[in-house]
Amino acid sequence: MICTVTLNASIDKAYRISGGLEVGTVMRVLDCTDTAGGKGLNAARAVATCGERVVATGFVGGNNGRLLCELLQRDGIPEDFVRVTAETRCCVNVLDGNETSTEFLEPGREVSAAEFARMRERLLSLAAEASVVTIDGSVPHGVSPDDYAGLVEGVRNMGTPCILDTSGVLLERGVKAHPTMVKPNTDEIGQILGRKVTSMSEGAEAAAELHEGGVEQVVVSLGGDGAIMACDEGVFRGIAPKIEVVNPVGSGDTMVGAFAVAMERGMTKPEQLRFAMGCASANCLSKYTGHFNMKDAKRLAEGTRVERID
Amino acid sequence: MICTVTLNASIDKAYRISGGLEVGTVMRVLDCTDTAGGKGLNAARAVATCGERVVATGFVGGNNGRLLCELLQRDGIPEDFVRVTAETRCCVNVLDGNETSTEFLEPGREVSAAEFARMRERLLSLAAEASVVTIDGSVPHGVSPDDYAGLVEGVRNMGTPCILDTSGVLLERGVKAHPTMVKPNTDEIGQILGRKVTSMSEGAEAAAELHEGGVEQVVVSLGGDGAIMACDEGVFRGIAPKIEVVNPVGSGDTMVGAFAVAMERGMTKPEQLRFAMGCASANCLSKYTGHFNMKDAKRLAEGTRVERID
Structure with missing residues (x-):
């Protein structure tokens, strides 16, 4: 089994509008498609497409969190997310009539230290069974680069291979944990x-x-x-x-x-x-x-x- | 008691971004505020602010629908919404660093004839107790201007005063029902x-x-x-x-x-x-x-x- 970690999951909303995006106006969206978003969930879908068993974990919260789990179920991706108080964020991608894409990424809402501790515990228990763990993408408010690197370290200490796919300071700090x-x-x-x-x-x-x-x-x-x-x-x-x-x-x-x-x-x-x-x-x-x-x-x-x- | 009707309610998301909105780029949202949106819900809040009893009705569905009811509860607005299968829509308002507002209005997702019939029944039962009914805003897919005008007619036939606040063909057809x-x-x-x-x-x-x-x-x-x-x-x-x-x-x-x-x-x-x-x-x-x-x-x-x- 492969385990993918998405700490900053989102409901990705694709908005299609007919003309160009005009700043300062009101635009009617022609249609809207919701997807369970986040790098780790794309990785999980790839694993499933390859025909291997996968479990997706990370944080989900509130009504968007419920929607995210429903969308994953529809995609046939088993999940073992940690439920948190904060609502799961949305990200909006506006695809206009000029084939231009404009994205708005919400920040992930605050996760508490206790919730992060539950995440760490959950991940280590999944890593004990997993053949490979992937840790993907950004973090919500309340999770530090050191917390993030600590997850890599925890998985490595169990002897489970760990792929880290992130950027910026999370990657800088993460490589020091030897993924x-x-x-x-x-x-x-x-x-x-x-x-x-x-x-x-x-x-x-x-x-x-x-x-x-x-x-x-x-x-x-x-x-x-x-x-x-x-x-x-x-x-x-x-x-x-x-x-x-x-x-x-x-x-x-x-x-x-x-x-x-x-x-x-x-x-x-x-x-x-x-x-x-x-x-x-x-x-x-x-x-x-x-x-x-x-x-x-x-x-x-x-x-x-x-x-x-x- | 005053009853407000919002057939096309939404989760209104206000996105604050630091610079100007640049089409074709990826923008990080500084913060995001969710509000229970729709003209009828603004009217309901006004009634409550004036100190009178109000009940908000309309359609809500799915996870966004649950979030909308939670937001109304937080605002102290009693609701008697008809639960439908389709997810409640979102509308996004991007407020940029140039104090410019750019709005994206999702269309309301399909409501079935049976769901509309339940709405009509619910409204007439509320109108029997209400001193005034307000019917506000647009409609989701599946509700025609005639359906909408039929609600005005139904309320008027019971002798309950009815305020209609909408635009376009809904208003044109609605005025013929003598609000x-x-x-x-x-x-x-x-x-x-x-x-x-x-x-x-x-x-x-x-x-x-x-x-x-x-x-x-x-x-x-x-x-x-x-x-x-x-x-x-x-x-x-x-x-x-x-x-x-x-x-x-x-x-x-x-x-x-x-x-x-x-x-x-x-x-x-x-x-x-x-x-x-x-x-x-x-x-x-x-x-x-x-x-x-x-x-x-x-x-x-x-x-x-x-x-x-x-």
């Missing part, structure tokens, strides 16, 4: 190392440096240019087949879920990269965020070249 | 009569015409220029004292709630206008939509001049 894997993009890894990372070769260097710092597997996503992976077996580059991108949103989260599946299945590191890149590319072919088709993923994985570059 | 009172602005009354209504004198003419068509009391709001009222007693103009407007949103709804209170208390028509204008002006002094202070309202009503102009 099994991190998956930054070039901006994110550049921020950790305090220098600009723009090219493929700079990405490879940065990944190797972070790996030497104590992260078993460092994957740097380069968008359309593929991905770099640094691990004990060497530094590898994965090049996916060229595709017509429909919607790339959630493909990084899909990659994390697919890596967890690949680890659980005991694939070699280069095979893990190939498999995860196939799923991430397939996600770009679907208009729905964090959704893909396993047939596309297999075909794209077969077309993905993984070569050792160091 | 006791309507409260259009100049645009709205112009649309019903098929001509432009821009000046005070055109407003007075239009109000008189609609009154002759069978609406006992026609109040045309002129914003800062006050209001016109046509009724059997004559045509009157109300002029409120000049104030420093903080937030005018919801003052029309407040006016409707205050008119209901004034009718219940058996005030003369000119006194009703003075009282309602005092409350509506007081609403402009509060930064919260549909909230006012009774002390301000009394003072402003005393300063309001009501003169017969025809």
Whole structure:
């Protein structure tokens, strides 16, 4: 079983409006679609799509929390969320007639120290059964970067592989807790190392440096240019087949879920990269965020070249 | 007891963002305030602020529906909503750092014929006890203008005074059901009569015409220029004292709630206008939509001049 952690889950609302978004006016929304949102939930959907057992945990609260659990049930994702007092947040994505997307991300509402303690306990009990844990995304008010890193540490101390997928100070502090894997993009890894990372070769260097710092597997996503992976077996580059991108949103989260599946299945590191890149590319072919088709993923994985570059 | 009807209630979410709203970007919301929204609920709050008993009805559904009822309870507004299958909608108001407001109104989700029949039955049973009923705002999918006008007719047939406060085709069709009172602005009354209504004198003419068509009391709001009222007693103009407007949103709804209170208390028509204008002006002094202070309202009503102009 794979466990995904989403501390700052949200109800993602997609608003479609007919014309362009005009600031300072009242706009009628044509239709509105609610999804159980958050990076960890996209990763959980990827695990389920791959055909493996998954349990999603994190915080949910209030009426939006109930709605989130209903949406997960509809998606066939088993959950073991910690119920908290604060309402689960919403995030609104306005898709206008000019095909422009404008997003409004609510902050996660306050979680108490006692509620966080319950979360930690819940996660450690899930990690005891899980083959891989992924800790994904941001945190609500009341959860510090140290709290967050403490979850990584707790999972690692139990000997369970832990993938960390976050950004900013949470990632900076989190890598110090030695997660099994991190998956930054070039901006994110550049921020950790305090220098600009723009090219493929700079990405490879940065990944190797972070790996030497104590992260078993460092994957740097380069968008359309593929991905770099640094691990004990060497530094590898994965090049996916060229595709017509429909919607790339959630493909990084899909990659994390697919890596967890690949680890659980005991694939070699280069095979893990190939498999995860196939799923991430397939996600770009679907208009729905964090959704893909396993047939596309297999075909794209077969077309993905993984070569050792160091 | 006064009964307010809000068929298309919503969770109104106020998003505060720091800079200007930039189309095509991701914006972090600083804070988010949820309110039980809809014109009828603003009217209900006004009735409660005036110190009279009120019951709010309409449709609520799903998790947002539960949240809406919780928010009403917090506001001290008793409710007798019809529970439906469809989720209650949200409306998002983005208040940016340039003090600009950009609104996104979700459409109300589908209500079935059977659910509407339950609403009608519930309303007629409430109208049997109520001294005044107000029917406010728009309708969700599945409710036609004829259905809406049928509610006005049902209440009127029981002999209970009914205030209708809506716009567009709902107002056009609704006035034919002879509500006791309507409260259009100049645009709205112009649309019903098929001509432009821009000046005070055109407003007075239009109000008189609609009154002759069978609406006992026609109040045309002129914003800062006050209001016109046509009724059997004559045509009157109300002029409120000049104030420093903080937030005018919801003052029309407040006016409707205050008119209901004034009718219940058996005030003369000119006194009703003075009282309602005092409350509506007081609403402009509060930064919260549909909230006012009774002390301000009394003072402003005393300063309001009501003169017969025809």
